[in-house]
Amino acid sequence: MAMKKLINNPDNLAKELLEGFVLANSRKVALVRSDLVVRAKAKAQGKVALVTLGGSGHEPALSGFVGEGMLDISVPGEIFAAPGPPRVLEALRLAKRDAGILFIVLNHAGDVLSANVATGLAEKEGIKLRRVLTHEDMSGGPRGESDDRRGLSGCLPVIKVAGAAAEKGYSLEECATVAERMEAGMSTLAVAVSGATHPCTGDVIAEIPEGMMVVGMGQHGEAGGGTQPLKTADETAEIMLTALLDDIQAKPGEELFVMLNGVGSTTLMELYLVLRRVKQLLEARGITLARSLVGEFLTVQEMGGFQMCVGRLDAELKALWDAPCESPAWTAK
Amino acid sequence: MNTITHDTLAEMLRGAAAEIRENHEWLSRLDSVGGDGDHGTTMVRAMARMEEALASSVSGKIHTLLNDVGWAILGVDGGATGPLLGMFFVSMASAAEGLEELGAGNVAALFEAGLTGVRAQTKAQPGDKTLIDALVPAVEALRAAAEPGADILEALHLAAEAAEAGAKLTSTMQARFGRARNIKEQSIGTQDPGATSMSLLFRGFKKGLESHA
Numbered sequence: 001m002a003m004k005k006l007i008n009n010p011d012n013l014a015k016e017l018l019e020g021f022v023l024a025n026s027r028k029v030a031l032v033r034s035d036l037v038v039r040a041k042a043k044a045q046g047k048v049a050l051v052t053l054g055g056s057g058h059e060p061a062l063s064g065f066v067g068e069g070m071l072d073i074s075v076p077g078e079i080f081a082a083p084g085p086p087r088v089l090e091a092l093r094l095a096k097r098d099a100g101i102l103f104i105v106l107n108h109a110g111d112v113l114s115a116n117v118a119t120g121l122a123e124k125e126g127i128k129l130r131r132v133l134t135h136e137d138m139s140g141g142p143r144g145e146s147d148d149r150r151g152l153s154g155c156l157p158v159i160k161v162a163g164a165a166a167e168k169g170y171s172l173e174e175c176a177t178v179a180e181r182m183e184a185g186m187s188t189l190a191v192a193v194s195g196a197t198h199p200c201t202g203d204v205i206a207e208i209p210e211g212m213m214v215v216g217m218g219q220h221g222e223a224g225g226g227t228q229p230l231k232t233a234d235e236t237a238e239i240m241l242t243a244l245l246d247d248i249q250a251k252p253g254e255e256l257f258v259m260l261n262g263v264g265s266t267t268l269m270e271l272y273l274v275l276r277r278v279k280q281l282l283e284a285r286g287i288t289l290a291r292s293l294v295g296e297f298l299t300v301q302e303m304g305g306f307q308m309c310v311g312r313l314d315a316e317l318k319a320l321w322d323a324p325c326e327s328p329a330w331t332a333k
Numbered sequence: 334m335n336t337i338t339h340d341t342l343a344e345m346l347r348g349a350a351a352e353i354r355e356n357h358e359w360l361s362r363l364d365s366v367g368g369d370g371d372h373g374t375t376m377v378r379a380m381a382r383m384e385e386a387l388a389s390s391v392s393g394k395i396h397t398l399l400n401d402v403g404w405a406i407l408g409v410d411g412g413a414t415g416p417l418l419g420m421f422f423v424s425m426a427s428a429a430e431g432l433e434e435l436g437a438g439n440v441a442a443l444f445e446a447g448l449t450g451v452r453a454q455t456k457a458q459p460g461d462k463t464l465i466d467a468l469v470p471a472v473e474a475l476r477a478a479a480e481p482g483a484d485i486l487e488a489l490h491l492a493a494e495a496a497e498a499g500a501k502l503t504s505t506m507q508a509r510f511g512r513a514r515n516i517k518e519q520s521i522g523t524q525d526p527g528a529t530s531m532s533l534l535f536r537g538f539k540k541g542l543e544s545h546a
Contacts, residue, residue, distance in 0.1 A: 014410075055410070078410035080369050085416055086408045109510075110412030113454055117407065117416050147456070201361070203370045 003202035005302075010200040014056040014078045021063060025328040028067045035083075036091050037063040037074045048166040048175045049073070049095040050159065052104040053088050053111055055080045057199060060329040061298035062106075065156060069325030069332075070163040071104075079200050082110035088118035092127050100128040100172030102162055102179065106151025107135035130176045134158055136309065138187045138247045139216030152188040153261040153298040154309045157321070160330065164323035178320065186311025187247040189240050191215045193230060194304030196264060206303060213305070215239060233273035237308075241281050244310040252286030257321065259293040259309040263300045271295075271306060278308075291321055297329055334486050334546055336434045339395050341545050343387050345489075346402060348541020349534045350380035356533055363526040367513025372526040375411030379418055382409055395435065399426035399443075413527070417451050417464065424450020437488050441479035444472045444492075455510070462506040462513065462520065464527035471496035471535050486546060489539040496532035503528045 007013055015034075022031050030040050043049065053075040054062040063074040075091045077083035095101045105115040112133070119131060134151035141148030162179035170178065193213045195206040208214055213236070215226040231239065241258075250256060258278050260271045271294050282289050290313045298307070313321065325332050337345070353360075353376045361373030386405035390398050399422050407419030428446035432439060448468055457463040474495035478488035501524055508520035 055412075080371065081375065081410045081412045082415075083410045084406075084408040085419070086404065087410075108412075110414075110416070113413050113416035116454060117420060198370060201370060201374065203361075203365055205369050 003197040003199070005197070005199055007199055013199060014076065017056060017059065018063070018076060021059065021328070025064075028326055028328055029063065032073075032094065033090065035076070035087060036094065037066050037076060038094070039067055039072060041068070043068075043072055043167070045097050046099055047169060048099045048172050049097060049101045050104060050163050050166055050175075051075070051091050051095050051101055052106075052155070052159070053077065053083050053091070053115060054106055054108075055082055055110070057301060058298050060296070061153070062155070064297070064329030065159050065327050067325060067327030067331075069167050069323055070159055070327040070330065077110075080198070080205075082108065082114045085114050085117035085121065088114055089121050092118060092122040092129065093125070096127045098128070100130065102166065102172060102175045103129050103131045104155060104159060104162070104179065105131055105133050106155050107133050107147075108150055111151075128172065130172050132158070132162070132176055132179045132183065134183055136183065136186050136188045136311075138189050138244065143187075143247060152190060152309070153259065153307045154183070154186050154188045154311070156261075156297050156330070157186065157257065157259060157293075157309065157311060158182050160325065161317055161320040163325065164320040167323065168320075178316070181314075182311060182317055185248060186309060187244050188307050188309040189216065189244050189247075190263070190305065190307040191236060191240060192263070192303055192305035194265060194302075196301040196303035199301060205301075208304075215243075233270060234277045237274040237277035238281060240308045241278050241310070244308060245285070245287075248310060248312065250285075250287055250310070250312075255288045255290035255313045255318070256282065257291040257293070257311055257313050258282075258289060259297075259307075260295075261298055261307040261309065262296045263298070263305050263307060264296070264303040266304050266306050268294065274306070274308075290318060293330075295329075334484060334542070335482055336436050337440070337485055337542070338434045339393050339398055341542065342395055342398060342435070344545040345538040345541035346383060346387055346398075348539070348544065349537030350384050352533045352537030352540060353377060353380045353530060360526050360530055360533075363523055363529055366523045367508055367520050368526065371411075372414070372530065375409065375414045376530050378411060379406045379409045379414060382406055395432055396426050396429040399423070399429055413455075414530075417454055417527075420450045420454050421447040424453075435485075436481070437475075437479040437483035437485050438481065440485055440488065441472070441475040444475050448472045457510040460506060461510040462503045462508040462525045462528070463510050464525070464531040466503050466506070466525065467496040467499040467528040467531040467535075470499040471531070486539070486542050489535070489542055493532070493535040493539045496535040500524055500528040500532035 136154035357373035364372035382405040403422030409415035503525040
């Protein structure tokens, strides 16, 4: 598969896309030091700040979740590569406040390493922070073995409720509790139907055989999981939802959210078909689809497929989900 | 050669950068089997940062040189490479405080500190198909060769051989760590890119020292 992308010098790709991203969302976000994405209008110092980090090439994630009611700072890395600890430390210094920092880290080797080094250095400087790790990719391994489960698009609902909690004046511990409860009750499964190329090298980062789909693909299309003939939208929805409900052990009478995250070239049309079937299947099990979210939030270049994220909601989490926010990728009034 | 100075150490580090640059395509090819195929590119970026630090670090002190190199590499956006390799050099630096020149015993102690620094950042154990599988035998070889007055070039030669053997051995291992674990038994047959770049660094240290000798 030959790469066909409108880019300039690959060495400048991450920097150039960041410039464009901030221009496109200039009422919501701004750049500090040319490499940290912050809110256009800073949050009050008395409230808990939310910070995250992650590689570029997954737009609008993660900087697209910076804004009122969401993140305060995102530290974008190079394409598919975590930012190094010195920049993460700079972000933590920038966010430093008595109320503390909720530091949201997706479980990927580079992100975790960089976050750990930066956290150690920040704590030495007296910066108050709590780290929350998102690791909801059920294809990574059995539930409970958090090291093996990577963080996929489930970071978005976590950021949403924790961001709303911070905005409402929750303490650092209370924000962490909300984030961890949301995270513990959710699970994500990915399906890929077509591959993608690395925008810097042109290398194929995932190749899906003709007529096949792969259930259980990670964020960069790492091999692994179930290769099978391409199914219909209804059948795919059922395969994925069944696995996810089993993983979180959902019971009749519960209220769930379902997020469908298109990863690049799968159309909204297809995602709407999937959501329609998800609703029918949940009803048949006596489970309420309390909230849903469909769109492109965390993408993998031109890969085809989507991530389905399912999680429990309670009254508090629903209220935080519905709270106002204004970020490039999620706005609610 | 029984002792090395700040300038010799700088030559060793330059040698490592040259060795990585020469082999970066191979590293990326190895990484494309179980990872996202950019390990060579990331290592080249890390080495470029290291060379900038070598050029601008003017204190003449071994500790400062290693610390500057470590922090420069920490600043590389490159998944696990920046933090691990950065902490390797930063940890070596802390063991070099106050030393004006290094004997074979100091060299072994520095690399042992580097290994400890790396192991504080990752749960990977020997046999998990990571850079640990090249680094551990290299450090062991340095320690074994570190008798008083020992020839440091010879010690580094043995360390480079041990690292290379360790890296080669990873091709028989199944990845239990990092992204390559996702491909399970398919990871067998290809040597680990991180272990390979670690063995190239040691070969480069040796070549750098040779060129200075």
